[in-house]
Amino acid sequence: MSILVFIEHKDCVLNKTSLEAIAAAQAIGKDLGLSITAVLPCDKDCSLAQDIAGYNIEKVIVAKNEKLGTYTPDAYADAWEQVIKAVNPQYIVMAHTYQVRDFAPKVAARLGREVVGDCIRYRSEGGKLVLTRRIFLGKLDADVAIGGDAPYFITFQSGAFRGDSAERGSAAVETMDVTVGDVRMTPEAPFQEAKASVDLTKSEIIVAVGRGIKSQENLAVAQQLADALGADIAASRPICDSEWLPIDRQIGSSGQTVAPKLYIALGISGAIQHIVGMKNSGTIVAINKDAEAPIFDIADYGIVGDLFEAVPVLVEEIKKAKA
Amino acid sequence: MKIIVLMKQVANKDAVLRIAGDEKWINEADVAQQTNESDGYALEEALRTVEAKGEGEVVVCTLGPAGAKSVIKDALARGAHRAIHIVVEDSKSLSAYQVAKTIADAIRDENAELILSGLQSDDASYGQTGVILAELLGIPHATIVIEVDRGSLGDTLRVKRELESGWYQWFTYKLPALMTIQSGISQIRYASLKGIMAAKSKPVTEVTPAIEPFASAASIQKVYMPLKTKQTQMLGNGDAKAGAVELVEKLRSEVRVI
Numbered sequence A: 001m002s003i004l005v006f007i008e009h010k011d012c013v014l015n016k017t018s019l020e021a022i023a024a025a026q027a028i029g030k031d032l033g034l035s036i037t038a039v040l041p042c043d044k045d046c047s048l049a050q051d052i053a054g055y056n057i058e059k060v061i062v063a064k065n066e067k068l069g070t071y072t073p074d075a076y077a078d079a080w081e082q083v084i085k086a087v088n089p090q091y092i093v094m095a096h097t098y099q100v101r102d103f104a105p106k107v108a109a110r111l112g113r114e115v116v117g118d119c120i121r122y123r124s125e126g127g128k129l130v131l132t133r134r135i136f137l138g139k140l141d142a143d144v145a146i147g148g149d150a151p152y153f154i155t156f157q158s159g160a161f162r163g164d165s166a167e168r169g170s171a172a173v174e175t176m177d178v179t180v181g182d183v184r185m186t187p188e189a190p191f192q193e194a195k196a197s198v199d200l201t202k203s204e205i206i207v208a209v210g211r212g213i214k215s216q217e218n219l220a221v222a223q224q225l226a227d228a229l230g231a232d233i234a235a236s237r238p239i240c241d242s243e244w245l246p247i248d249r250q251i252g253s254s255g256q257t258v259a260p261k262l263y264i265a266l267g268i269s270g271a272i273q274h275i276v277g278m279k280n281s282g283t284i285v286a287i288n289k290d291a292e293a294p295i296f297d298i299a300d301y302g303i304v305g306d307l308f309e310a311v312p313v314l315v316e317e318i319k320k321a322k323a
Numbered sequence B: 001m002k003i004i005v006l007m008k009q010v011a012n013k014d015a016v017l018r019i020a021g022d023e024k025w026i027n028e029a030d031v032a033q034q035t036n037e038s039d040g041y042a043l044e045e046a047l048r049t050v051e052a053k054g055e056g057e058v059v060v061c062t063l064g065p066a067g068a069k070s071v072i073k074d075a076l077a078r079g080a081h082r083a084i085h086i087v088v089e090d091s092k093s094l095s096a097y098q099v100a101k102t103i104a105d106a107i108r109d110e111n112a113e114l115i116l117s118g119l120q121s122d123d124a125s126y127g128q129t130g131v132i133l134a135e136l137l138g139i140p141h142a143t144i145v146i147e148v149d150r151g152s153l154g155d156t157l158r159v160k161r162e163l164e165s166g167w168y169q170w171f172t173y174k175l176p177a178l179m180t181i182q183s184g185i186s187q188i189r190y191a192s193l194k195g196i197m198a199a200k201s202k203p204v205t206e207v208t209p210a211i212e213p214f215a216s217a218a219s220i221q222k223v224y225m226p227l228k229t230k231q232t233q234m235l236g237n238g239d240a241k242a243g244a245v246e247l248v249e250k251l252r253s254e255v256r257v258i
């Protein structure tokens, strides 16, 4: 019995979260005594296959078809269905990327299964996994049991496992020619909107604002704090959606990933998609009215209260301290 | 053209959540409810698409308890033409597949050209209902749609999908198709007084489904407060100003950024 791991790539360039999926599969494999097969959909003899074979897994399968050059949910679902039927795995482990969330539920449904998605950890109980996922925008955790027969589809949230902890080893590489039916969608080339005018990845200090700032005019409050600290301004998604700040200031899964020395989150609840973009900051400060806001779970310093009371005092005190 | 929009009622974003006695969900009795955020954007896209086409209807579909009617009323007031309410009192206990299967059975004969939903719900966050539904209906899907090229509207539709880390990609779909809509795609319209009045006479079809058991359903065993991963130092003891003074001291002496 085995675990299949999905290896995501674009033009044979690895999406690094797949290494997290390998680490997850290795952990589960050890607990349940299952071997691991990595699967790479590609239109050619993927050059990435040898790299993946350098991990402690049994086998790498390149699922090959000319229609697998560019990702489409139809082609990927067809390829996966065939690999799963040929290998007959116990578990299918993937990173919860946007691509996976696009095709995994489709493949699972086709096989009469569903995905336990966006998990943050697991434990093994009587040879079966109990998975933990975040619900209610990160405010609560839920332990989830999987029902029915294998295969079980699981996706892990980015950061749930460390990619650099995936054990090295050596695996065999195999090619499996798969058939792909009608692809009912036509993709164009992926692109980036505009070259970011600010590179927040280089910022030492970031003052980030969330929906708690309430209006565009109030951004001035955050700007004063940023000026006092010599910081750059960033934001959660709703602020950029409202066009109060440009999109290149957005931190999170669809925005930038940053790791400044200091990250101050003003009125940000701490949804998963935001946290993945800033959790590696040296010191995290959260100011939020809601004592239960998930941002406090990862903050080093927290102030429960109104940001409009706290920030002006902060600015004054910083000025005094600097004088 | 006919567009079906899936809309769900969820706990209000800012609500204080209390875990239910059986520890399997929250206590919903004392929690204000609202329309799931991204579903509101899905409705807006549907309305704009029908307006661009110059003909057609927008049908809202909600699976949920009787109380979920408020989602429907609000959608009808904003301009949806009619609604299908799949009445399931204990809808929270259904898995993503069960929800999708129940909706598929209820809307299959509508033969809509387009089905829109939000990309995920703010409560269970399965993010699967749309994708499974498309598979069950045998139509193609796109997730995390952030722009709809209404100029392309015909037998096909061109949409922009959000990829990770600031990347995007356009896809063209042959209709019928299902798309899940990302929050922030547009500005959601308000219901006008006229719309609110008109909503009262719009048809709402109630469906009482027979829900089949589903062997592979994932089931929640226990819901609890997240374990803290960091030892957070809380400053100010609930006094924001005092917290600010303490914080500056920390930034000076411990974080050393001042």
Ligand SMILES: Cc1cc2nc3c(=O)[nH]c(=O)nc-3n(C[C@H](O)[C@H](O)[C@H](O)COP(=O)(O)OP(=O)(O)OC[C@H]3O[C@@H](n4cnc5c(N)ncnc54)[C@H](O)[C@@H]3O)c2cc1C
Pocket: A209, A210, A211, A212, A213, A235, A236, A237, A238, A239, A250, A251, A252, A253, A254, A255, A256, A266, A267, A268, A269, A270, A271, A272, A273, A274, A277, A287, A288, A289, A290, A293, A305, A306, A307, A308, B013, B119, B120, B144
């Ligand atoms: C596929 C996908 C991708 C996404 N990508 C991203 C992304 O890249 N980046 C991102 O940020 N989000 C992203 N999101 C959205 C994310 O799920 C959240 O909706 C978003 O991060 C919430 O932003 P927020 O914390 O500013 O707002 P909210 O969740 O509304 O939180 C506002 C907070 O402000 C507090 N508050 C209100 N008033 C005050 C006050 N006066 N003083 C102090 N505190 C106050 C409230 O208590 C609350 O905690 C994505 C979602 C999905 C589904």
